[in-house]
């Protein structure tokens with residue numbers, strides 16, 4: 095296995111990590127109750143996902 099020749103300084107790792115930003119959550123409108131919800135999630139207001147009621151319990 096290839097090995098790195100030098101250990102990366104901590105400040106270099108921190109500088110690289112400072113550029114790893116988390117994107118804002120994509121909000122979509124619920125097709126059932128028209129509330130703004132995060133995409134690819136069950137609507138917390140009415141429990142619908144893709145037009146069907148999703149009840150886990």
Ligand SMILES: [Zn+2]
Nearest residue numbers: 124127137140
């Ligand atoms: Zn909804």
